[in-house]
Amino acid sequence: MRAYDCEVLVVGGGIVGLSTAYALTRAAPGTKVTVLEKEPGPARHQTGRNSGVIHSGVYYRPGSLKARFAVRGAAEMVKFCAEYGIDCAVTGKLIVATDREELPRLHALVQRGRENGIPVRELGAAQITEHEPQVRGLAAIHVGTTGVCDFRAVAAQLAASAEASGTDIRYGEEVAAVDRRAWGVAVRTTAGTVIRARVLVNCAGLHCDRVARLAGDDPGMRIVPFRGEYYELTRPALVRGLVYPVPDPAFPFLGVHLTRGVDGEVHVGPNAVPALAREGYRWSTVRPAELAATLAWPGSWRIAQRHWRYGAGELHRSLSKPAFLAAVRRLLPEITEADLRPAAAGVRAQAVLRDGTLVDDFLIHESPRTVHVLNAPSPAATASLPIGREIATRALAALAEG
Structure with missing residues (x-):
């Protein structure tokens, strides 16, 4: 009988990977689960570098x-936050139309929200100021179920709960090679550790396509990293809660918005610009091999051809604080350049198909002995508990196949 180090090996210690481990320990107690995370702790990338919004689904x-x-x-x-004493607040949010051309899209969001079972209330211009005295717009909708929380703390709690149920979480272990056989998989890390498992679950986020290829699968997509750049308000009293523009449905980005976090600080952003590395949190962070791989993917060029005007605007706002300020002033006219101080950026792992399609939904690919999570866009942190259960269900089905 072949010796296994674990039954399910999860690659990635962000909120999706940790939620999967958590779900496995609850759905099948006694299942031996190991999590590999290349960083020295959990939630160091997408999970810990977002605006902390609990999205309603509107x-x-x-x-x-x-x-x-x-x-x-x-x-x-x-x-979950209430159960474990994690900072959380259901604040609701405004989605504000500042231009007449946006009104049809705003009304479409009302219908979409109602179809999804979300309480949505339409507001006129005067009612906007009742919620947000400094915000101006022609019309808005109020979404009552939106909130904010500390996703880093959520990930840490998921890790602690999974470990308490027997999960082995190993930090500082980056996957270097995957050998998939009929009996299962063997993974070697850059530290030389070898782990044998019956099933591999790939929740590697910014590196998920690379891990899929290491396992011998062609994911049919590539991760193209987009950096989201934020500012903080030096006068947080200007904003009471969450204020969003009407998004352009052609893009999987929500535009520059205002978010009061659980710490009372107000984040402004993000814009979305191409990152020059998968973990490229600054323009100065360039990894030539990763950049070359992005440029070699046909989908990257097709995105540029289709959306160059949108991309040029995002680049302008990245390189010009006055341009960024102008975008914010559409919602918050009183803001000045002195009100904006730079804040930490994040990088989004955007799956792009060969034809340049920006994958807009979750993308989970199954092959023998493996489950690959190839696109986990916003609202992945919000939805991490049901996503974890879904992935755990698929992993357990793969185990049951023998």
């Missing part, structure tokens, strides 16, 4: 995985 196509997981996940996340 934006997402009815019936999509994003819509189903977000609506369910938002309620579960609030309950």
Whole structure:
């Protein structure tokens, strides 16, 4: 009988990987689970570098995985935070139209929200100031189930709960090679550790396509990293809660918005610009091999051809603080350049198909002995508990196949 180090090996210690481990320990107690994370602790990338918003699901196509997981996940996340004493607040948010051309899209969001079972209330210009005295717009919708929390603390709690149930979480272990056989998989890390498992679950986020290829699978997509750059308000009293523009449905980004976090600070952003490395949190961070791989992917060039005007605007706002300020002033006219101080950036792992399609929904690919999470866009943190259960279910089914 072949000796295994674990039954399920999860690659990636962000919120999705940790939620998967957590779900496995609850769905099948006694299942031996190991998590490998290349960083010295959990949630060091996408999970720990976002605005901390618990998304309601108002934006997402009815019936999509994003819509189903977000609506369910938002309620579960609030309950999870309450159970473990994690900072959380259900604040609601405004989505504000500042231009007449945006009104049809705003009304479409009302219908979409209602189809997804989300309480949405329409507001006129005067009612906007009742919620946000400094915000101006022609019309808005109020989404009552949106909130904020500390996703780093959520990830840490998921890790602690999974470890308490027997999960072995190993930090500082980056996957270097995967050998998939009929009996399972053997993974070697850059530190020389070898782990044998019956099933591999790939939740590697910014590196998920690389891990899929190491396992011998062609994921049919590549991760193209987009950096989201934020500012903080030096006068946080200007904003009471969460204020968003009406998004452009052609892009999987929500535009520059205002977010009061659980710490009372107000984040402004993000814009979305190409990152020059998968963990390129600054323009100065360049990894030539990763950049070359991005440029070699045909989908990257097709994105540039289709969306160069949008991209040029994002680059302008990245390189010009006055241009960024102008975008914010559409919502918050009183803001000045002195009100903005730079804050930490994040990088989004955006899956892009060969034809340049920006994958908008969760993308999970299964092959023998492996489950690959190839796109976990916003609202992945919000929806991490139901996503974890979904991935755990698939991993357990692969185990049951022998």
